[in-house]
Structure formats: structure tokens, C-alpha cells
Amino acid sequence: MFSKASTPNFYLELEKNELQLRVGTPSPATPKNERILVIGGGVSGMTSAWALIDQGYDVTIVSERWADRKNRITSQIAGALWEYPPAVCGKHTDAISLCHSKGWAMTSYKAFEQIVTKLGETDGIDHGVRMRTSNFFFDTPLEARPDQLEKWEEICGHSDTIKGLKRSSELIQHHSVDQKAGMKDAYQLQAPTIDTDVYMMWLHFILDCKGATFVTERINGELLAQEEALLSRYDAFAIVNATGLSSLELAGDETVYPLRGAIIRVKNDGTKFPKLTEALAVTHDETYATDEDMVFIVPRNDNILILGGITEPHQWDLNLTVDTPVIKRMRERCNAFVPGLENAEYDDETQLLQGLRPFRGSNVRVERETKLRKDGSDSRIIHTYGQGGSGFSLSFGCAGTVVCLLQEIEASKPPTKMELLNGQLEELKLAC
Template sequence: MGSVPTSNETSFIRLKEFIAAPYGFKYPELELSTDDAPNRSVTSHSKHILILGAGVSGLMVAWMLLDKGYRVTIIADDWAWNRDFEKSRMTSQIAGALWEFPPGGFGVAEGGHANDGWTKMIHQRQWAVDSFDFYNQYDKIDTDFEKHGRSLGLQMTKLHQFYFDNVVSGGEDEESKKLEALKKVSDERSEFEMGIKTYDSAEKITAQFPNVNNKGEIRQKFTSAYSHRTPIINTDKAMAYLMALVTAKGAQLETQKFVGSIKTFGESLLKDHGADVIVNATGIAAKELAEDDDVFPMRGAVKRIDNTRNGQFRHLNDAYLVPAQKDSLGHVIKSIVIIPRSDDVLYIGSLMQSGNYGNDLTPDSPEVQVMWNRAGEFMPKLLAAGVVPSYPFAQGLRPCTKKNAKVRADEETKFHLVHNYGHGGAGWTLGVGTARTAVAIVEALLGALPDGRTTKALGAKEINEKIYGKRSE
């Protein structure tokens, strides 16, 4: 059994026990170690978990299971790549990885789904808060190996969001309600140090943000804005770190591409590996593997800008977001995202193309040019910036579903199968929270803990109803 850490050790992240709304599911305290050794060593009682998929959703589940003392094998057909820029990155690496309080900035107007489906908004917000808690604690780690998030490529910075309508004075529109919910989180979790600030007029915005074009020359003026502290992840660094960490903690890695449905090969896969549960974290591939017709891609692209104070462009430390929204004429204004990463690269986006599986965009594609011009109209000084020569442009497919993220026990299979996919563009915002839910489902299915203790095993439907309530369909 691994050693029990003392309270003054700083290499541990502790996500506290809580009762989740609205159905009262209990999440036990979860302790993660940033050390190479797992929190709890494998024993003869340890169950074996297979994880399909090696993006952030799969790797976070692996980390949690390993630190609980489970045996873990990760099977994937694609792995994080960091050695050069010739090979395309996986979706978890291309993501801007800016933490946003749900729903994210691309909004319902631009392909987002606020409707209740596999999950409700309350679950997504709980997952996001869990993830913020993880990043916030990680930022405070200061040991010989970890210095305030550097290994993970984490930085805590400010996010500024801008709106045409007044969303900061307690209105009944969705954006106003979202801000009020975020303020409640900030009040209840003072350790997050969110420091929310609001601006309720065009004049205040112009005075506070002189780099932002708010003269009404393009569409109309921004009349409200708000700022808060938020995490940003350097995804290349983070994926390399997570791969190295789970390998050091004992995960076995296998490269294999699956064809067909998990329902047809899952039982034999478990038997071949002597395993007990499959966690499906395959993203877009879940459309075929999970026979889920609700899965669809949301193609995205970013321009990668040199953020090193070279030339006329001055370095940016803060993130800027104009969520997709409608102007005074009822026309949808697409989102603008400006994200400074810890590697002196500025991500400029965002492109949202629903149902497009293509990987054929270039920096000269018309929609990419429009995306760049949109950002330049918002912040004119960007037009003096230059791209990163070695890697100027990135594109990928966000794995979405029409029913929001699916983190559930499969109710149809005779073997234990847990799904964890469909995060859309919010994998790094929701990923810690969804992984924690997936792990809780694994343990509820097994009714056995790594230290040999047993609990009452629950059926898949019972578990899902305890977390999400009864489905209406």
C-alpha cells in the first residue's frame, strides 16, 4: 500500500468530498499525487481497468485510477506528438484550453447545445468547478519537481469577456444568469480568488481596455464586460506531461485501432487483458464504437501568433473572449478568442464548422482569413503581429454530441462499460470533473475498492439515475 501523505506535503491535490446537485450523488474525496509513484500501490485486490482513448479525457481517468491503486491499460490508435511539427496534433493538443464557465463562448447561436441531454447544465458547471479546483491547487504546488504549474503548462491569468447587451446588472437573459452563477461559485469558493470585475457601460470598457476597438465602427459598441481569474493550459506540454506521468505511475500503453462496436468486441477485449471495466474515452470515434449517432465533429482552427514582444506587436498576458451573440439587427456575430499560452504563443480563433470531417484548411482558406480579420477588428494591434514560423496554424475536430457530454455507465452491455466522451471544445474545462465522475461510476459498478474493502455494487441504470435522474425518453 502506498504511503499516506501528511497534510503539509505540497505535491498532492485534494478534491474534497461533496454531494452533487440535484440528485444527491456523493463524490468521495479524491487525492492525486504529482509524484511519479502512485498514491496507492497495486495489490492483489486491484482491479484492472481498460481505457480506450489517450486524449485528456482518457489520461485524466488513468491518473485518478492509478493513484487509487488500480491497474490501468490505455489502448489508443493516436498518441500525443511533440517532437516536431510535421505530424498533426490530436484534438486535445490543438485546443485553446481556456477555462470557461459553461456554457462556453461559442454559444447556442454558433452551434452550441444548451438543451438537457445526457447531462444538464448543472452537471457541466459542477465538472467545470472541479476542474478549476484542480488547476488552482496545482498552481500552488512548489516542490523540487513542480513549480506553480510549469510541468503541466498551466498558467493562471485573467479572462475578459465582452457583450453588446448589458449582462452584468442581473438580467434574465442566459448570459446574465451565467454571470450570476459564476459569482456564486466565486463567493462559495473564495480560495479560487476569481476576483470578478464588471463593466456596465461602453465608456468604462473603453477606459479599462484601450487596446479593444469599441468605437462602433464594425457592428455596434460593447456595453458590458466582465473579467475574472482563469486557468489556461499549454496543451502540447500538458499532454506530454500526462503521458509521462501515467506511464511512471504504472499504466500500460497499447496501440490498436478498433473497428465496429464496443458491444461486439468489448467482452473478449476484457477477457484477453484480464480486465474488469472498459472506459470509453474515444471522442469522435465513439460515433462508431459506441453506435452513437448523436456524435458529430465541430471543426476548428487557430492561428498561432508570436507573443514575444517582437516588432510592433506588444506581448499579451491576458485572454480575451467575445462570445458568439446577436447584434442589434439580430445577426449572429461569431466568437473571437485570444489566448496567451505559456510557450510565448498567442492562439487566435475561433472557427466553428459543424459536421465537417475535413482536415484541409490552410491559413489562406477564406474562413480562416475572416476569423483573423474578425480578431484584428476587435484588437487592431494584432495586425502588426507575426505567426510562429515553425507552426503557424492548427486545425482539429472537437468531439461533440447533440446531448452534451456523455459520462455514463452503459445500460445495454452485459459487461462493465463506462462512457466519457462528447466534451466538444471544453475538454480541458470539464475534463477533471468528468474523469472524477467516470471513476466514481467505475467504483460503483465494481463494488470493490483497491484496498480490498467492498461496497454495494450498483447496476448501470441505478448509477446513472443517482447522478443524472431518470431520463424522460
């Protein structure tokens, strides 16, 4: 599918602790003479690996599975519409994590925009990222939803980066939203949308070209208990744990849990209903008694539209079909939202995709392992997991933090838990 000979010349550079995409001939990164073991082949692990390799580290990535169109991994099933936190699927309750996530999301927005504007399509290599107008609708004025009003005001505070900002109830009529949906307010912005199949395989290709080593294997058991053995086996200096739900076992984190989600894929060629080129979403309102209030209608690419969504905590089974009641209701919500969608035909290749968003009690965890090794020394494990439904939206921001944490290890600084920022929460909010 790709040719190494056509690899575009671009790289990630850490500037003021934020990753920036650069195009051109880079100054050769000073070889670190250190290998980093990244565990996890999803968007968090692969983006971290990209950031590390461009800083001069050798990188080995271990994963049980890789992106594949026939047997998709969780990252390929994601909605992959960039969102300013919290995402439409909600479930973000930790103030410290949320505050960090806002910074990570802005870093990722800039990176995806740079991919679109600086790279485009090079020698037939498509990254799958597009900037699209994204519309968010509400069944009350934002003033009646203080959290959503605050979110909108914060988004407006980034107007130098986020383009196309507009708030108006006229957007409801403009998009022919059915009056029965009861929408009262709306806003729009330009946001990255990602064709996850294309992007994840593009990431694999880029890392292969940059010299990453790929090992197909499943690692079992808590990492801390086998840290020294893994470092020795892979001749590595440090470990990055980006294993999502598997961190329940690998990080010994009993707060990790799944939030089951699903998307329907339909044809978006303009034959059965007017072709949609913009994203349409209704945010899940956690004050409601039901989890079935979310609408998620997003062009995956030029030909496929995805319809969602559901938010089912602690549901591990992947046994849904298009005829499962919760999926039928999901489809009906989308059909009722935009007239004409009821005529949409299923994608010939795949009708339904389902996956488990990796959530945890305190939401996102990007920090060093704070437990000591058996010999009493500091661990050299860095965790990046719990991104939930925001893996793509936070990917470059979290990857930049991973690099910074690795630099702390190299400087022999002691690890610090994210929770220790509690005393600085007001300062942290101001920094957001």
C-alpha cells in the same frame, strides 16, 4: 525531455466524490487487483487514467496516437482556456448535461489551480498550466442576455474559489478594444490556461512514472459487441471509453458529430504589437444567424498567442489554410478587436491548427453502458465523451465521476442513464 528520477510526489485523491490534488507522501492506495482498460489518449482519457491509477487500479491505455508536437492530437489543438459552462463556442443545449458540467468545471478549476500553486515547476518539469486574467466581452449589457447574466451570477456564487471577479464596461477601454467592435459590457476572472503541447506530454510522463501501460493501437467496432473479448485480451475488469468522435462507432452513438474549429498561432514577443498577457474572448451568440461572431485571443505560453475561433458543425474535413475565407475572416475579427494585432507575425513552427470538437446531441455523456451484454448481464463499460470544446475545463470533474461509476460496478449496482435525472431536474439545478 523528462526524467523519471525527478518525478514530483503528488497524487489525486477522491474526497466526497471530487478529485483533489495532494502533494507529499500518500498513504499507499489499497491495490484493487483490477486492471482498467482506458481507450483514448486525449485529455479525458489520460485524466481518467491518472485518477484511476491513484485509486489503486492498474491501468492500460490504448490509443491510435499520442500527444506529439509534429502530429498533434485533438486535445493539443484545443483553445484550453478554462470556462464556466457553457463555453464561448456555445452549442450546449442539454439542461442536464449543462448542470453536470458546471460541477465538473469547478472540480477542474480547483485541480488546475492546485497544479499551479502546489506544483509549480519541479526539477525542470513544466506542466504548462498558468492562471491568467481572462476577459469576456459582450455587444449588449448582460441584462439583455439573460443566459449570460445568469452565468455571471453563478460564477460570482463561486467567488470563494474563482478569484479576480470584476464586471465593468471600463474593461473595454482598458484593453483598447476597438469601438467599432461594438462591445457594451464585460467581466473578468482568474482562469487556468493550458499550453496543450506541454500539458499533454506532461500527463503522459506522469502516467508512465506511475506505472500505466501504453498500447498504440486503433480499436474498431462497437465496444459492447466485443466487450468480453477486450476484457480478456487486456486482462481487464472494466473499460473506460474516452474516444471522442470515435464514439460514433465505438459507442454506437449516432448523435455524435464534429464541430470544426481552428486557431491561428502568432508571435507574442512584444515587437510587432504590445505583448498580451490576458485572455480576451467574445462568446458565440446562438441567436445570431451567423456562426462567425466569436473572438478568442489567448496567450498559449509566454511567446505564442492563439487567435480564434470558428464553430462549424458537421464539417469533417481538415482542409483549412490561413488563406481559406473563413480563416481570413476569423483573423480579421481578431485584428479588428484589438488594434495592433494586424501586425502580428505567424509562429515560425505552425501557423494554423485545426481540429474537430467532439459534440453529441445530448452533449456530454459520462455514464455506464446501459445496454446488456449478449448473456443478459450488465456491461462494465463506462463512457466519457462528448465534452465538445470543454475537454480541459471538464477533465478532472469527469474523471472523478468515472471513478465513482467504477465503484458502482464493483458494488454490483445497476447502471443509470443520465437522462433519468429528468424528474430531479429542479433539484439538480439547485445543486448547481
